[in-house]
Amino acid sequence: MLALIYFIILAVIALGAAVCVFLSRHPLYGALSLVTSMVALAGIYGLIGSPFLGVVQIMVYAGAIMMLVTFVIMVLNGARDSKTPMFDKVSFFVIPAVLVLAGLVGFALVGAPLAFDETALRGSVALTSRTLFDVAQTGPGYFMLFEVLGLLLLSAMVAAVLLAKKRLGSVQSENTEEGH
Amino acid sequence: MTNLPLWLIPLFPLVATILLGTIAVVSSGGKKGAAEGIVGALAVLFPAMSFAVVAILAYGMPDAGIRETLCNWIDIPLFKADIGFMFDGLSRIMLLFVTGIGTLITMYSIGYMHGDRGFARFFAYINLFLFSMIVLVLSDNLLLTFLGWEGVGLCSYLLIGFWNKDVNNCKAANKAFIVNRVGDIGFLLGMLCLVTVGGSGILNYDALTSFIQMIMTAGHVEIVLPVLSLTGLLFFIGCTGKSAQIPLLTWLPDAMAGPTPVSALIHAATMVTSGVYLLARLGSMFAILPVVLDIITVIGMLTAFWAAMAGLFQNDIKKVLAYSTISQLGYMFMAAGVCAFDASIFHVFTHAFFKAALFLGAGAVIHALAGEQDMRKMGGLVKKTPVTACVMIFAFFAIIGFPGFAGFWSKDLILERLFMSGPMGPAFYVIGLFTAVITAVYMGRLIILTFFGEYRGSKESEEHIHEAPACMLLPMVILAFGAIFAGYLWADSIGITFFRDSLAPVVGSAQAYAATMHSAAHVNPMIFAGLGTLAALLGMFIAYKVYGNARVPAAKGSSAPEGRKATWTFFFDYVHKYCGIIPVQVLAWICDVVVDKILQATQWTLGAIATILGDGATVIQVRKVRLQVAFSVAGVAALVLVVLLTGGLI
Amino acid sequence: MELQPIYIQILALAIFALGLMTAISRRNLFFVLMGVELALNAVNLSFIGFSKTLPADMSVTGQIVPLFSIAVAAAEACVGFAMVILLFRKKESVDSDNYSNMKG
Numbered sequence: 065m066l067a068l069i070y071f072i073i074l075a076v077i078a079l080g081a082a083v084c085v086f087l088s089r090h091p092l093y094g095a096l097s098l099v100t101s102m103v104a105l106a107g108i109y110g111l112i113g114s115p116f117l118g119v120v121q122i123m124v125y126a127g128a129i130m131m132l133v134t135f136v137i138m139v140l141n142g143a144r145d146s147k148t149p150m151f152d153k154v155s156f157f158v159i160p161a162v163l164v165l166a167g168l169v170g171f172a173l174v175g176a177p178l179a180f181d182e183t184a185l186r187g188s189v190a191l192t193s194r195t196l197f198d199v200a201q202t203g204p205g206y207f208m209l210f211e212v213l214g215l216l217l218l219s220a221m222v223a224a225v226l227l228a229k230k231r232l233g234s235v236q237s238e239n240t241e242e243g244h
Numbered sequence: 245m246t247n248l249p250l251w252l253i254p255l256f257p258l259v260a261t262i263l264l265g266t267i268a269v270v271s272s273g274g275k276k277g278a279a280e281g282i283v284g285a286l287a288v289l290f291p292a293m294s295f296a297v298v299a300i301l302a303y304g305m306p307d308a309g310i311r312e313t314l315c316n317w318i319d320i321p322l323f324k325a326d327i328g329f330m331f332d333g334l335s336r337i338m339l340l341f342v343t344g345i346g347t348l349i350t351m352y353s354i355g356y357m358h359g360d361r362g363f364a365r366f367f368a369y370i371n372l373f374l375f376s377m378i379v380l381v382l383s384d385n386l387l388l389t390f391l392g393w394e395g396v397g398l399c400s401y402l403l404i405g406f407w408n409k410d411v412n413n414c415k416a417a418n419k420a421f422i423v424n425r426v427g428d429i430g431f432l433l434g435m436l437c438l439v440t441v442g443g444s445g446i447l448n449y450d451a452l453t454s455f456i457q458m459i460m461t462a463g464h465v466e467i468v469l470p471v472l473s474l475t476g477l478l479f480f481i482g483c484t485g486k487s488a489q490i491p492l493l494t495w496l497p498d499a500m501a502g503p504t505p506v507s508a509l510i511h512a513a514t515m516v517t518s519g520v521y522l523l524a525r526l527g528s529m530f531a532i533l534p535v536v537l538d539i540i541t542v543i544g545m546l547t548a549f550w551a552a553m554a555g556l557f558q559n560d561i562k563k564v565l566a567y568s569t570i571s572q573l574g575y576m577f578m579a580a581g582v583c584a585f586d587a588s589i590f591h592v593f594t595h596a597f598f599k600a601a602l603f604l605g606a607g608a609v610i611h612a613l614a615g616e617q618d619m620r621k622m623g624g625l626v627k628k629t630p631v632t633a634c635v636m637i638f639a640f641f642a643i644i645g646f647p648g649f650a651g652f653w654s655k656d657l658i659l660e661r662l663f664m665s666g667p668m669g670p671a672f673y674v675i676g677l678f679t680a681v682i683t684a685v686y687m688g689r690l691i692i693l694t695f696f697g698e699y700r701g702s703k704e705s706e707e708h709i710h711e712a713p714a715c716m717l718l719p720m721v722i723l724a725f726g727a728i729f730a731g732y733l734w735a736d737s738i739g740i741t742f743f744r745d746s747l748a749p750v751v752g753s754a755q756a757y758a759a760t761m762h763s764a765a766h767v768n769p770m771i772f773a774g775l776g777t778l779a780a781l782l783g784m785f786i787a788y789k790v791y792g793n794a795r796v797p798a799a800k801g802s803s804a805p806e807g808r809k810a811t812w813t814f815f816f817d818y819v820h821k822y823c824g825i826i827p828v829q830v831l832a833w834i835c836d837v838v839v840d841k842i843l844q845a846t847q848w849t850l851g852a853i854a855t856i857l858g859d860g861a862t863v864i865q866v867r868k869v870r871l872q873v874a875f876s877v878a879g880v881a882a883l884v885l886v887v888l889l890t891g892g893l894i
Numbered sequence: 895m896e897l898q899p900i901y902i903q904i905l906a907l908a909i910f911a912l913g914l915m916t917a918i919s920r921r922n923l924f925f926v927l928m929g930v931e932l933a934l935n936a937v938n939l940s941f942i943g944f945s946k947t948l949p950a951d952m953s954v955t956g957q958i959v960p961l962f963s964i965a966v967a968a969a970e971a972c973v974g975f976a977m978v979i980l981l982f983r984k985k986e987s988v989d990s991d992n993y994s995n996m997k998g
Contacts, residue, residue, distance in 0.1 A: 067977035165881035220969035
């Protein structure tokens with residue numbers, strides 16, 4: 065009972081923040097609404113029984129990713145095009161399409177019998193780390209994937225740096241150097 | 245000496261073809277051709293070697309013949325054919341005169357084609373022809389015979405159109421090839437019908453003979469009779485094409501556009517007799533098909549009569565001989581139609597000699613008159629070219645059946661057998677005899693117009709008339725000897741039956757079977773001999789009376805007959821035109837105009853549909869990326885709907 | 895009335911739909927990326943919700959996969975914003991409709 069009440073509160077916050085993301089004009093407002101939604105979702109993770117994941121969500125998503133997003137918005141002056149109309153002809157097609165899709169999937173979901181299993185494990189730190197670093201491979205092997213994930217993050221970082229780098233000898237670099 | 249391999253016989257002309265062909269191609273760039281001496285020597289040497297091999301093999305041949313299989317050619321469930329050779333009595337006779345007369349005519353051609361730019365090419369073609377004819381005669385199965393059949397057709401085309409700068413020669417060559425081709429369809433379909441009834445090994449002649457015997461002894465003749473009758477008819481259609489019988493005979497007179505040695509070799513002595521050869525080879529099958537045999541006899545008779553009448557109206561010396569060939573072939577088919585295959589082959593044999601002699605003599609006359617072929621412009625040549633005249637007069641006696649010469653024995657044998665062949669026999673005999681009279685009339689006309697009387701040509705050409713050179717005269721003389729003495733190989737009245745005995749192992753059983761079908765009225769051969777002689781003398785007398793007093797119409801314009809004579813002569817050309825050519829042209833017009841338009845409309849419609857669909861599909865390609873992604877989402881929604889409704893994709 | 899798994903799924907579906915709508919129908923590039931992040935979050939929620947309905951040995955999956963999903967989302971956001979910077983340099987605008995060169 066109590067879980068339900070907590071869930072409803074957090075769900076309303078998450079959903080409301082998502083709607084704010086959808087309807088906000090300035091991207092910075094949208095970013096802040098997104099942070100709110102993510103924190104609410106982290107709460108729901110903790111409520112259901114994955115506390116580790118909830119904390120990871122706050123640390124990584126709300127902390128690192130949204131910080132990056134906010135940073136880029138502020139650097140690039142993302143509000144430049146906020147005078148343009150938000151919803152145009154395309155939206156009139158998109159919104160019904162997505163709503164129909166969601167309705168169909170929801171209809172399929174509701175028809176399925178779902179029940180919480182009592183023996184489901186609680187996602188504590190100990191359990192998660194034991195499963196992840198399972199070198200002896202007594203369960204499904206996530207260890208390799210974990211290492212590859214590290215590699216993925218490294219390559220993403222390198223790619224981002226390379227993509228956003230100013231070309232040596234290009235006009236922009238000369239301009240900025242002359243500015244100093 | 246009978247262990248000479250059989251494949252040597254076709255090998256020599258093939259080697260000669262390749263050698264001479266190479267020489268012809270190599271020397272085709274220069275102004276003058278290759279050296280005539282070497283080419284001529286090569287060209288004569290190889291057929292002569294082939295003839296020597298045949299003679300050696302023929303001397304010691306066992307009764308059952310020699311068989312030799314080189315390798316397997318086709319082996320599929322439908323039919324089986326090997327590359328194999330069969331040297332028995334029938335093929336021995338055919339090979340002897342094919343290679344022998346081939347050698348003689350090649351020798352003659354060295355003189356006749358002297359100075360022609362295509363000298364080497366000519367002899368390459370002649371040797372190719374000899375190769376094909378040898379394969380046709382020597383093969384032991386129908387498929388290899390068909391190979392030779394097609395080969396001789398091809399060489400006929402090449403040689404008729406030899407002087408290919410004149411388009412009329414090319415048209416004549418086309419006509420020969422195409423009409424032959426129509427007959428070949430009959431041959432092919434006949435082979436197919438035979439295979440359906442006899443199984444896959446039936447194309448071999450020995451296998452065919454044993455199959456027929458097996459049917460006869462088991463009494464199953466009525467069961468296979470319809471299919472075998474159809475087979476026989478189809479093969480006969482092939483024979484009418486190759487041997488110029490009604491209705492496929494229009495090509496032979498036009499084929500005279502080729503050089504005279506070609507007419508002598510191909511269209512008198514050898515190629516046109518391959519139809520008769522085929523009938524004799526398949527004699528065991530034809531013996532049990534009475535309906536087909538009757539058809540063969542009737543067609544042979546009609547052809548003989550019609551061609552004899554047409555020969556009477558011609559003015560060109562070679563055309564007279566062409567119609568004469570058709571007429572004599574009609575006699576051979578009549579004999580085959582009453583199952584007298586050995587008499588038919590005997591007439592083939594003697595006909596080869598005297599017809600080749602006649603053609604070579606005509607060639608010598610044309611050579612002497614520097615190309616003149618219209619008989620209305622000839623005359624009085626007996627003094628100027630005595631040897632030629634002698635040869636032609638002997639051959640003339642042979643063809644009309646004058647006693648003592650070759651044609652007397654063979655033609656009277658045929659007429660005898662015709663008379664003895666059942667209820668219609670006497671009717672056939674009477675028509676055959678009447679045709680013999682007409683033969684004597686038109687041949688007499690030819691001899692009289694050409695050699696006797698006053699020369700009707702121009703004065704300056706008269707000074708140039710000369711006798712032919714020795715290399716042309718020698719073969720003619722040899723053939724004239726043949727025309728006189730070849731008939732004695734089977735002189736029934738005297739009692740020599742060498743020819744018949746040599747053919748007996750091949751056709752004997754078929755003829756015996758046929759003889760049981762008709763009750764043969766035994767007749768006195770002397771009466772027939774007398775009647776035949778009377779017919780010949782009557783014809784000679786009529787010819788002398790009508791043409792001997794130089795009542796020759798003035799030669800104006802072309803040598804083609806005019807008026808009603810033209811209608812008779814070109815009758816089958818009209819038949820072909822209205823029955824064959826015009827329907828095909830109409831069909832072609834329909835295809836060109838109607839079917840083409842329909843196809844174009846269909847194409848246009850399909851193209852238009854594709855264009856419309858494509859233009860419609862570009863509607864959903866938009867400039868905004870968002871919209872494209874939105875379309876994807878809508879597509880996913882549709883998929884989900886489908887999955888929900890059908891209860892799953894699997 | 896207890897907390898049912900279906901409530902979690904419905905919430906996840908709603909957030910997913912909102913994220914999708916944001917990503918597709920907004921013209922500002924930043925909102926596109928933020929919508930994608932929202933949708934990924936919704937998927938994580940769905941995973942965790944389903945893993946609670948599974949028995950013990952399989953429910954651990956519900957902890958691991960969302961972890962990987964978060965990591966991948968981080969990498970993708972990183973590269974995505976680098977591309978936004980590049981695009982911004984080219985056209986000085988973050989309006990996605992200005993980047994339509996396809997011929998219609």
